[in-house]
Amino acid sequence: MFNRMGFSFYKRVSFVKETMMVENSKGLHCKRKSKFVLSQITKKAQVGNTATWMVATVAIVIILLFSIFLSTSYFSDQKRVASDNQFNQPAVSSFFSYALTENSQGERVYDKIKQEEDLNEFNGNLALDIFYEFYSDLYNGVWLGVNFEGFGVRKNDYFGTRPTTIRGGDVNKKNVPHLSEELNLTSTKFLELALAPK
Amino acid sequence: MRFLLNKMIKDNLLIKGKKEKSEIFHRRFFIKNRKGDKIISIYWFSILFIVAAAIVYMVASFYGEPYDVREVEANILTNQITRCLTNAGYVSEGVFVGGFLSEGFKTNFRDNCHINFETEDVYGWKDTEQFYVELGFFDFNSDTELGKIVEGNINLKDGCLMNGKNSPSCIDRDFYVIDEENNQYKINVVSVVRKTEKNVQ
Numbered sequence: 001m002f003n004r005m006g007f008s009f010y011k012r013v014s015f016v017k018e019t020m021m022v023e024n025s026k027g028l029h030c031k032r033k034s035k036f037v038l039s040q041i042t043k044k045a046q047v048g049n050t051a052t053w054m055v056a057t058v059a060i061v062i063i064l065l066f067s068i069f070l071s072t073s074y075f076s077d078q079k080r081v082a083s084d085n086q087f088n089q090p091a092v093s094s095f096f097s098y099a100l101t102e103n104s105q106g107e108r109v110y111d112k113i114k115q116e117e118d119l120n121e122f123n124g125n126l127a128l129d130i131f132y133e134f135y136s137d138l139y140n141g142v143w144l145g146v147n148f149e150g151f152g153v154r155k156n157d158y159f160g161t162r163p164t165t166i167r168g169g170d171v172n173k174k175n176v177p178h179l180s181e182e183l184n185l186t187s188t189k190f191l192e193l194a195l196a197p198k
Numbered sequence: 199m200r201f202l203l204n205k206m207i208k209d210n211l212l213i214k215g216k217k218e219k220s221e222i223f224h225r226r227f228f229i230k231n232r233k234g235d236k237i238i239s240i241y242w243f244s245i246l247f248i249v250a251a252a253i254v255y256m257v258a259s260f261y262g263e264p265y266d267v268r269e270v271e272a273n274i275l276t277n278q279i280t281r282c283l284t285n286a287g288y289v290s291e292g293v294f295v296g297g298f299l300s301e302g303f304k305t306n307f308r309d310n311c312h313i314n315f316e317t318e319d320v321y322g323w324k325d326t327e328q329f330y331v332e333l334g335f336f337d338f339n340s341d342t343e344l345g346k347i348v349e350g351n352i353n354l355k356d357g358c359l360m361n362g363k364n365s366p367s368c369i370d371r372d373f374y375v376i377d378e379e380n381n382q383y384k385i386n387v388v389s390v391v392r393k394t395e396k397n398v399q
Contacts (some may be wrong), residue, residue, distance in 0.1 A: 028254035036266070056300065057241075057245065060245060060247070060248070061389065064248065064249065064252040067252065068252060068255055068256055068259070068324050070258040071259055071260055072256075072259045079260075079263050079264065079265050079266055080265075080266040080269070081266060081267045081270050082269055082270075086270060086273045086274075086277075088277075088371075089276070089280040089281060090276065090277075090280045090356035090371040090372065091373070093280050093281075093287070093373050093375065094373045094374040094375070095285075095373045096286065096328065097284070097287045097288070097373075097374050097376050098313035098374060099287065100287040100288065100376060101382065102380045103375055107320045127203055129338075130374045134371075134372040134373065134374070151269075163208065176342060182297060198237075
């Protein structure tokens with residue numbers, strides 16, 4: 001009969017349990033909970049459930065609104081393609097012009113650096129006036145000096161230590177500045193302009 | 199087990215009498231439960247639709263927005279002008295005459311540097327130019343101005359002072375150059391690209 005009326009097995013079990021609980025607690029033989037008590041319990045449960053879901057709905061809507069706000073405000077800026085990683089032709093042109101500049105004795109900067117293997121007062125200050133003045137706002141680090149193959153510290157009195165950014169994993173760790181333009185001085189040494197990104 | 203349960207229920211119902219029995223099997227008992235189920239189902243479907251709509255909106259707001267490439271475009275324009283003004287480390291021939299900017303070079307700047315400011319015929323771009331270029335030529339040591347070239351829509355320059363997505367993209371670069379006589383110059387290039395309609399939504 002229960003099955004025919006669509007009463008599930010689970011409901012039957014709970015119904016029996018409920019009846020038995022009433023029997024045990026009140027010591028009455030086979031007396032079921034009254035209609036009044038049952039309806040009170042059901043209403044309380046319904047109010048509890050409704051309150052839970054109302055709070056849950058508010059929480060869901062708040063989370064969704066926050067996600068939408070985040071995606072529209074923060075991630076939309078990611079669509080701007082910045083020119084920081086682009087080739088900087090003005091800096092490269094400045095570097096070549098700097099190397100060709102002659103001092104008061106008519107000696108080229110390139111030749112003097114090749115001879116001395118370091119920056120001197122004239123070409124060091126000129127480099128600062130050009131590269132530090134023009135590009136320090138665009139880049140995190142501006143460095144010009146003599147670089148070489150192999151290990152060692154690349155340092156001079158005008159630009160300090162060569163800036164580096166680390167790229168690659170533990171095995172393939174490499175120090176690479178963002179923009180690097182080189183002019184060979186000897187087979188192992190070269191004059192380098194290194195611009196590290198912000 | 200099932201038999202025992204059935205028996206217990208049957209016994210209970212028999213003892214309680216006809217009134218309580220009819221209460222449980224009354225039509226209203228089942229209808230009430232089904233209504234609750236329906237309400238819960240509608241609630242769940244509405245939540246599902248809200249979440250789905252939010253996801254669609256988020257994806258659309260991210261992927262529907264175009265890439266803003268105006269800064270790259272302005273950078274390319276600057277690079278092109280720099281290449282035009284220099285040749286192997288020296289200033290290009292014909293740029294300076296007698297230590298000042300050549301009038302001939304200034305007049306034919308677009309042709310000399312192979313630049314045109316043509317754009318697609320959309321959003322009324324044909325009527326108002328979407329590019330602006332300003333070149334300042336200075337003596338490197340004294341900072342004296344030796345000449346100036348202005349090309350394109352000058353109204354765009356004011357937009358560089360403003361911040362915001364809808365303002366044009368501006369790139370301001372300086373570079374150092376010398377001539378064959380070892381005269382040192384500083385050249386300032388300001389490139390501005392508008393094209394807001396296609397790059398910003």
